[in-house]
Amino acid sequence: xxxxxxxxxxxxxxxxxxxxxxxxxxxxxxxxxxxxxxxxxxxxxxxxxxxxxxxxxxxxxxxxxxxxxxxxxxxxxxxxxxxxxxxxxxxxxxxxxxxxxxxxxxxxxxxxxxxxxxxxxxxxxxxxxxxxxxxxxxxxxxxxxxxxxxxxxxxxxxxxxxxxxxxxxxxxxxxxxxxxxxxxxxxxxxxxxxxxxxxxxxxxxxxxxxxxxxxxxxxxxxxxxxxxxxxxxxxxxxxxxxxxxxxxxxxxxxxxxxxxxxxxxxxxxxxxxxxxxxxxxxxxxxxxxxxxxxxxxxxxxxxxxxxxxxxxxxxxxxxxxxxxxxxxxxxxxxxxxxxxxxxxxxxxxxxxxxxxxxxxxxxxxxxxxxxxxxxxxxxxxxxxxxxxxxxxxxxxxxxxxxxxxxxxxxxxxxxxxxxxxxxxxxxxxxxxxxxxxxxxxxxxxxxxxxxxxxxxxxxxxxxxxxxxxxxxxxxxxxxxxxxxxxxxxxxxxxxxxxxxxxxxxxxxxxxxxxxxxxxxxxxxxxxxxxxxxxxxxxxxxxxxxxx
Numbered sequence: 001x002x003x004x005x006x007x008x009x010x011x012x013x014x015x016x017x018x019x020x021x022x023x024x025x026x027x028x029x030x031x032x033x034x035x036x037x038x039x040x041x042x043x044x045x046x047x048x049x050x051x052x053x054x055x056x057x058x059x060x061x062x063x064x065x066x067x068x069x070x071x072x073x074x075x076x077x078x079x080x081x082x083x084x085x086x087x088x089x090x091x092x093x094x095x096x097x098x099x100x101x102x103x104x105x106x107x108x109x110x111x112x113x114x115x116x117x118x119x120x121x122x123x124x125x126x127x128x129x130x131x132x133x134x135x136x137x138x139x140x141x142x143x144x145x146x147x148x149x150x151x152x153x154x155x156x157x158x159x160x161x162x163x164x165x166x167x168x169x170x171x172x173x174x175x176x177x178x179x180x181x182x183x184x185x186x187x188x189x190x191x192x193x194x195x196x197x198x199x200x201x202x203x204x205x206x207x208x209x210x211x212x213x214x215x216x217x218x219x220x221x222x223x224x225x226x227x228x229x230x231x232x233x234x235x236x237x238x239x240x241x242x243x244x245x246x247x248x249x250x251x252x253x254x255x256x257x258x259x260x261x262x263x264x265x266x267x268x269x270x271x272x273x274x275x276x277x278x279x280x281x282x283x284x285x286x287x288x289x290x291x292x293x294x295x296x297x298x299x300x301x302x303x304x305x306x307x308x309x310x311x312x313x314x315x316x317x318x319x320x321x322x323x324x325x326x327x328x329x330x331x332x333x334x335x336x337x338x339x340x341x342x343x344x345x346x347x348x349x350x351x352x353x354x355x356x357x358x359x360x361x362x363x364x365x366x367x368x369x370x371x372x373x374x375x376x377x378x379x380x381x382x383x384x385x386x387x388x389x390x391x392x393x394x395x396x397x398x399x400x401x402x403x404x405x406x407x408x409x410x411x412x413x414x415x416x417x418x419x420x421x422x423x424x425x426x427x428x429x430x431x432x433x434x435x436x437x438x439x440x441x442x443x444x445x446x447x448x449x450x451x452x453x454x455x456x457x458x459x460x461x462x463x464x465x466x467x468x469x470x471x472x473x474x475x476x477x478x479x480x481x482x483x484x485x486x487x488x489x490x491x492x493x494x495x496x497x498x499x500x501x502x503x504x505x506x507x508x509x510x511x512x513x514x515x516x517x518x519x520x521x522x523x524x525x526x527x528x529x530x531x532x533x534x535x536x537x538x539x540x541x542x543x544x545x546x547x
Contacts, residue, residue, distance in 0.1 A: 001195050004281045004478040005153035005212040016217040023224050024064040030231040031065050031101065038099030040144040040234065044227065045104045047113075049190070050180045051162035052152030052213035053220075058103050060220045061227070071096045074105035087111075088136055095140070108133050109197060116193040117186055126193070130200045141205035146234050149206060150223055151198060152213040156187045162214070195482055199413040202479060204403030210478055280474035287434050287493045296496040303503040304343035310510040311344050315378035319513060320424045322374070323382045323506070326392070327431030328469070329462055330441040331492045336431065336502045337382055343503070349380035354389065366390055366408075367415055374419075387412055391476050396468050409479040416485045425513045426485050427506055430473065431492040435466055 011019075034042065044061075046054040055074075062070055073094045082090050088108065096102035112129040115121040121129070137147055154162060163180055166172040183190065202208045209226055213219045291299075314321065323340070325333040337351060352373050361369045367387055375381045390408040394400035400408070419426050433441075442463075462469070481487040488505050492498040 011217040048152035147206035204406035307343035
């Protein structure tokens with residue numbers, strides 16, 4: 001989940017000096033508009049890794065905006081008065097009135113997170129506390145509050161360097177406490193607890209933004225940009241909060257859409273990009289990776305034979321597999337799927353090519369049709385495109401409201417966790433190609449009679465939205481690449497390399513699940529989960545996350 005916040009994003013000082021003044025002016029104008037209208041309150045919540053810049057970012061916003069209309073609150077252990085009242089009393093007490101902005105540090109997520117890390121609560125009580133927080137935020141949002149939550153992130157090594165840097169500076173030495181170092185020593189536990197915390201509470205009414213906190217210029221501009229855009233959108237929309245779309249509705253069925261929706265739906269709102277947003281989790285992939293023909297012809301039958309034996313063992317043990325393939329048009333998903341099929345017994349697998357939903361499917365929750373297509377124990381189900389259409393094409397094309405696609409991350413994570421709890425091996429692939437390679441494949445399809453049918457006007461139209469899709473993929477990986485259901489990023493410019501990598505990952509995942517049933521999903525961690533200590537260069541870090 002956090003690999004997108006460990007890419008080494010930076011903003012040069014000269015660029016910060018150029019970008020900051022107009023951004024600050026916009027924030028002041030929006031703050032004045034908010035103050036005069038007094039239509040709603042703004043709640044900014046800062047959480048994250050110690051040393052991630054939470055306090056500095058709050059200080060920057062106080063400096064940039066009019067502090068008379070800002071409220072800043074940081075919480076310690078509850079005192080006698082607070083312990084004598086319900087837990088949320090002090091948060092209700094400190095909420096900003098309509099027309100003002102409240103900034104909260106170590107607030108309602110802080111206690112549940114610490115208790116989970118240090119053994120004060122089990123998983124069930126932790127989730128119950130998160131559900132209470134979600135209900136609290138929902139009540140505020142439905143009353144009109146604009147809620148923005150920021151997780152300020154550092155990698156383990158970056159946090160260590162940050163704490164040492166603060167200790168070595170006489171002016172900041174006192175800010176580092178033994179408790180900060182204790183938290184650092186428990187970094188892995190914090191990340192393990194933060195992952196479900198963010199996944200469960202990431203809702204359209206109160207979305208999380210994971211911000212890379214190592215560079216002060218980057219994190220400051222990023223938070224300020226997100227605040228500016230959210231304020232501008234809400235103020236232009238009027239006092240009433242946007243009502244979420246109906247659950248499970250994608251709009252009218254559009255037969256030309258792969259995932260459904262109204263072909264005349266409004267375009268997805270293009271938020272002005274923040275600094276360094278061109279860097280995504282896909283940016284670090286080495287798209288020059290290739291595999292020679294001889295090596296491919298040797299590896300392919302060996303891996304298919306290995307897969308065949310593993311598949312038979314899985315069927316004997318009643319272990320099912322679900323394979324999810326997503327990727328750009330012409331990325332090679334179909335070719336990779338066919339190489340997997342060749343290693344399986346035909347009677348034991350089913351491939352579902354996901355297109356626009358039917359009228360029957362539109363009448364249900366969007367996950368309904370995927371629940372319906374799950375196969376029996378011991379079988380393999382392959383989805384060529386999947387439930388992730390909600391956060392990709394439906395998001396970009398405006399077929400799903402912002403509330404619908406934002407809350408879909410949590411819905412998808414919950415759906416996948418149920419699959420995993422049922423001993424299903426879930427393997428998710430994003431097959432990536434460059435824009436140049438896609439164009440070459442499109443032109444080849446035009447010239448090849450038996451492939452020409454694959455190329456549609458929609459493919460060309462989607463190509464024009466390449467940057468929007470890449471940003472959506474970054475968010476998808478950020479919020480749904482969990483330790484139990486990681487995304488595997490496949491460099492697909494060379495089809496031979498991509499197919500072998502897909503097969504290798506599948507064989508490793510199946511072997512791990514069959515050899516260690518109780519650890520079947522944890523076994524995926526070395527393959528695709530974010531490394532705790534990032535590599536020196538962003539590109540190398542992204543490859544670690546993918547492999």
